[in-house]
Amino acid sequence: MARNEELFNAIMNGKRKDVAVLVQAEVNAGTNVGTILMDSMIPAMREIGARFSRNEVYVPEMLIAARAMQAGLNIIDPLLTKSGHESLGKVAVGSVKGDLHDIGKNLVAMMVKGAGYEIMDLGVDCDIAKYDEAVSNGAQVIMLSALLTTTMPYMKEIVTHFKAKGSSVKILIGGAPVTQDYANEIGADGYATDANQAVAAVEKALGKKS
Ligand code: B1M
Numbered sequence: 001m002a003r004n005e006e007l008f009n010a011i012m013n014g015k016r017k018d019v020a021v022l023v024q025a026e027v028n029a030g031t032n033v034g035t036i037l038m039d040s041m042i043p044a045m046r047e048i049g050a051r052f053s054r055n056e057v058y059v060p061e062m063l064i065a066a067r068a069m070q071a072g073l074n075i076i077d078p079l080l081t082k083s084g085h086e087s088l089g090k091v092a093v094g095s096v097k098g099d100l101h102d103i104g105k106n107l108v109a110m111m112v113k114g115a116g117y118e119i120m121d122l123g124v125d126c127d128i129a130k131y132d133e134a135v136s137n138g139a140q141v142i143m144l145s146a147l148l149t150t151t152m153p154y155m156k157e158i159v160t161h162f163k164a165k166g167s168s169v170k171i172l173i174g175g176a177p178v179t180q181d182y183a184n185e186i187g188a189d190g191y192a193t194d195a196n197q198a199v200a201a202v203e204k205a206l207g208k209k210s
Contacts, residue, residue, distance in 0.1 A: 011045070049062070091202055159186050174193065
C-alpha cells in the first residue's frame with residue numbers, strides 16, 4: 001500500500017481523533033494491520049524524530065504525536081490478539097529505568113500477545129525490582145526496551161543481576177539504539193530489531209521454533 005498521507009500527517013500533527021478514524025477506515029477497507037503500521041504509522045514517528053533532531057519540533061510535539069500514534073495502536077491491538085488459545089508462555093515487557101518511551105514497547109507487547117503469549121506489561125521506567133517481581137510471578141522471558149543511549153547501559157545491569165542469581169529467565173533486548181553486538185557484549189539471550197522479530201526471538205528463547 002502507498003503511504004496514507006492523511007494518516008501520516010494526522011500522527012505527525014498529533015490529531016488523535018483523526019488518527020483513530022483513519023486507522024479504523026483502513027481496517028474496514030481490509031488493509032493488513034502490519035501494512036498500516038509499516039507504511040504510514042511508524043514512518044510518521046520516524047519523521048517526527050528527524051524533525052526533533054533538526055530542532056524543527058520540540059518535546060511537546062513529539063509527545064502529542066506519540067499520543068496520536070497510541071490512539072491508532074489501540075484500534076489495532078485487539079485485531080492482533082488471538083482469542084481462545086492456551087497461552088504459549090509468560091513474557092514480561094518493560095522500558096528500562098530512566099526511559100519513558102513506550103510506543104515501541106507497546107507494539108512489541110501487542111505482537112507477542114497476538115502470537116499467543118501471555119504478556120505482563122511492566123510499563124516504563126522499570127528498575128530491576130520490577131523485572132524481579134515479574135520473574136517471581138512466572139515470567140519465562142523478559143523483554144527490555146530502551147530508546148535512549150543513556151538508558152541502554154541499564155540493560156547490562158539487569159542481565160548481570162539475573163546471571164548472578166543463576167536465574168533461568170531469558171532476557172531479550174531491543175529499541176532503536178540497541179544492536180546485536182550490544183546484546184552479545186552484555187550477554188543478553190537475544191535481540192530483535194522490531195516487533196515481528198521480537199516474536200521470533202521469544203519463540204527461539206522458549207524453544208517453540210528452531
Ligand atoms: Co524521545 N527521543 N526523548 N520522546 N523520541 C528519541 C528516541 C530520539 C531518537 C529523538 C531524536 O533525537 N531524533 C532521541 C534519543 C537520542 C539518543 O538517545 N541517542 C530522544 C530524546 C533525546 C528524548 C528526550 C531526552 C528529549 C528531551 O527531553 N530533551 C526525552 C527523554 C525522555 C525519557 O525517556 N526519559 C524524550 C521524550 C520523548 C517523548 C516523551 C516526548 C516521546 C515518547 C512518548 C511515548 O513513547 N509515549 C518521544 C518520542 C515520541 C520519540 C521519537 C520521536 C519516536 C519514538 C517512537 O515511538 N518510535 C524518537 C525518534 C525515533 O525513534 N526516530 C525519540 C516508533 C516506535 C514504533 O519505534 O520505539 O524504535 P521504536 O520501537 C521499535 C523498535 O525499536 C523495536 O520494535 C519497535 C516496533 O517495531 N523495539 C524492540 C523497541 N523496544 C523493543 C524491545 C524488544 C525488541 C524490540 O525487546 C526484545
